[in-house]
Amino acid sequence: MSIRTRCAAIAAAAAVTACPAVYAAGASATLHHITGEGEAESVGTIRFADSEHGLIVTPALHDLQSRGLHGTHIHANADCGATRMGDHKMPGGAAGGHYDPEQTERHAGPYGDGHLGDLPNLTVEADGSATTPVLAPRLTVSDLAGRAVMVHAEADRYDDHGEHHHGKGGVRMYCGVIE
Numbered sequence: 546m547s548i549r550t551r552c553a554a555i556a557a558a559a560a561v562t563a564c565p566a567v568y569a570a571g572a573s574a575t576l577h578h579i580t581g582e583g584e585a586e587s588v589g590t591i592r593f594a595d596s597e598h599g600l601i602v603t604p605a606l607h608d609l610q611s612r613g614l615h616g617t618h619i620h621a622n623a624d625c626g627a628t629r630m631g632d633h634k635m636p637g638g639a640a641g642g643h644y645d646p647e648q649t650e651r652h653a654g655p656y657g658d659g660h661l662g663d664l665p666n667l668t669v670e671a672d673g674s675a676t677t678p679v680l681a682p683r684l685t686v687s688d689l690a691g692r693a694v695m696v697h698a699e700a701d702r703y704d705d706h707g708e709h710h711h712g713k714g715g716v717r718m719y720c721g722v723i724e
């Protein structure tokens with residue numbers, strides 16, 4: 546059954562008329578600056594939509610602290626809180642690691658065969674805004690429920706040298722639960 550046919554059947558059964566919104570539905574997240582104390586100010590939103598070439602990720606972010614490329618991923622848990630190990634507080638630690646349903650444990654980038662949650666870098670303009678969409682060809686909106694999107698302080702070089710942190714974008718800086 547096609548999505549359109551199934552949608553029509555659901556709409557008939559539920560006596561609703563909002564069918565186009567059902568199959569055109571996307572997802573979005575409101576991002577917040579994150580610190581060792583948890584979530585701070587909002588910096589805008591990221592929207593997600595399916596296309597025939599994969600997931601289109603459209604940022605509408607502002608007041609970001611540094612220009613240039615920033616590593617961005619879908620992380621496993623819908624929680625942007627900090628975690629604590631002894632005296633060390635980790636911003637966004639509650640979001641867990643990169644979404645990796647196949648348990649590849651490889652950080653291979655959006656076009657690789659590792660973490661499904663690896664997104665292309667987001668580009669932050671000189672004025673601190675980010676509005677340029679990127680494409681994640683292996684993901685769909687249906688993968689996103691119950692997860693968070695994370696923007697890191699530095700560029701992601703898809704460098705998977707063990708715990709070599711900067712290869713994945715460095716410190717977790719902005720996070721949003723996907724809804």
Ligand SMILES: [Cu+2]
Pocket residue numbers: 616617618619620643695696697714
């Ligand atoms: Cu990340």
